[in-house]
Amino acid sequence: MWDSQVTNMILEGILQTIYMSVVSTFLGYLFGLPMGVLLTISDKNGLRPNPVLYKVLDAISNVVRSVPFLILLILLIPLTRLVVGKSYGSTATIVPLVISAAPYIARMVESSLKEVDAGVIEAAKSMGASNVQIVFKVLLVEARTSLITNATIALGTILGYSAMAGTVGGGGLGDIAVRYGYYRYQTDIMIVTVVLLIVLFQIFQNSGMAIAKKLDHKKK
Amino acid sequence: MYEIEIRNLCKSFQGKDNQVDALKNINIDIEKGDIYGIIGMSGAGKSTLIRCLNYLERPTSGQVIIEGKELGQLNEKELRRERREISMIFQHFNLLQQKNVIDNIVFPLTLQGVKKSEAREKAFELLAKVGLEDKAKAYPAQLSGGQQQRVAIARALSSNPKILLCDEATSALDPQTTASILSLLKQINKEYGITIVLITHQMSVVKAICNKVAVLENGQLVSSGKISEVSLPEDKYFWIDGDSQLPKHHARAERIEKVEVDNYVG
Numbered sequence: 001m002w003d004s005q006v007t008n009m010i011l012e013g014i015l016q017t018i019y020m021s022v023v024s025t026f027l028g029y030l031f032g033l034p035m036g037v038l039l040t041i042s043d044k045n046g047l048r049p050n051p052v053l054y055k056v057l058d059a060i061s062n063v064v065r066s067v068p069f070l071i072l073l074i075l076l077i078p079l080t081r082l083v084v085g086k087s088y089g090s091t092a093t094i095v096p097l098v099i100s101a102a103p104y105i106a107r108m109v110e111s112s113l114k115e116v117d118a119g120v121i122e123a124a125k126s127m128g129a130s131n132v133q134i135v136f137k138v139l140l141v142e143a144r145t146s147l148i149t150n151a152t153i154a155l156g157t158i159l160g161y162s163a164m165a166g167t168v169g170g171g172g173l174g175d176i177a178v179r180y181g182y183y184r185y186q187t188d189i190m191i192v193t194v195v196l197l198i199v200l201f202q203i204f205q206n207s208g209m210a211i212a213k214k215l216d217h218k219k220k
Numbered sequence: 221m222y223e224i225e226i227r228n229l230c231k232s233f234q235g236k237d238n239q240v241d242a243l244k245n246i247n248i249d250i251e252k253g254d255i256y257g258i259i260g261m262s263g264a265g266k267s268t269l270i271r272c273l274n275y276l277e278r279p280t281s282g283q284v285i286i287e288g289k290e291l292g293q294l295n296e297k298e299l300r301r302e303r304r305e306i307s308m309i310f311q312h313f314n315l316l317q318q319k320n321v322i323d324n325i326v327f328p329l330t331l332q333g334v335k336k337s338e339a340r341e342k343a344f345e346l347l348a349k350v351g352l353e354d355k356a357k358a359y360p361a362q363l364s365g366g367q368q369q370r371v372a373i374a375r376a377l378s379s380n381p382k383i384l385l386c387d388e389a390t391s392a393l394d395p396q397t398t399a400s401i402l403s404l405l406k407q408i409n410k411e412y413g414i415t416i417v418l419i420t421h422q423m424s425v426v427k428a429i430c431n432k433v434a435v436l437e438n439g440q441l442v443s444s445g446k447i448s449e450v451s452l453p454e455d456k457y458f459w460i461d462g463d464s465q466l467p468k469h470h471a472r473a474e475r476i477e478k479v480e481v482d483n484y485v486g
Contacts, residue, residue, distance in 0.1 A: 127328040
């Protein structure tokens, strides 16, 4: 039962999982990073307080985060069909992954940016920096290490979520684990996929942390 | 014309159920080339006052006039332009931790859009001026407090300011380092003709380099003028902060500092 067909399937599963996690994380940041920046600057002690904008973003982020991913996955099927053309497979899984991850990412970005020393921001202001300059040349640069650490955490979490999408035909290692391990009782294949997921997670985690550490000049 | 005129300046903060008057009707004239010390205890309003001079804090009422230009009349953009001419250094240096020394000094020029090569040339010149030529590639975390403040001074000078505001610039430093930073400030004042306004709670700092002084108490100006003409409440400011847990210990530290600063600068 363990033949080249199974090996090929697992190899493809690995590639699909990497594809889903990396693309979803990237797109998640495409939406989550600006949202996090806006949350930071519109907050009451931010660069440009705007209670209405903050409340709206805050509400969006909390509502999306409070819907369990598995339910979101099903809720978003019409949208996924609209964007991708079908509701199964790894590309289709990216849609709910991005929508679910973006508000988490925004919150993590917000917390990273709020760690930046207020004194450094004040110094930039005293030099005549505009708010846009403070965001791009102070906040995002000074928070770099924390942003990368959080991106690593996001990537790991999205990897786990992508496996969950396997229950509804999402493709990737999770899909294989559910189909073979759960429906066909082929425990060996399930164990292999779980081990592979752990290995992938370790690779993502360790390389992310290594990059963060390399780019940090604060403690040396 | 005065370099800096502070006219009837008031600043209040709205607390939860009461209003705090941090500054009450302050009037100070500062001439070009002055080293003007503003001394007071914690909570006297010094920090608020110095932040009103570049409008990091907007006064509740009154005026701040820099070379005839009233800051309150400027829009955001004009104010940012004006701030390039009013540099500031801080108690905790506030250097960019993720940028090395030379990039920190270049930073204000980058904000202004100065060409990179030109900015770096200027930065190296200033780095030599503050005596840290060999630290160009170091990061702030690798430097001592005194070295970081030197970098901050070089950074403050890079935009050719006419005024330098010092916010407790030596309060986090040991006595020897304090003395060397003060003599650097004095040298800058002489060489570039930059007007310096400094706030401090240390009488020794005022005595070491200031030609004029204002005493601030509970948000009010108690006295001000030439240092030789103002009676300074020596005892009151002899030991550091009002909220200090260890007045005796501080008193001793301050006394040592006073002697060393006097020896060095005098």
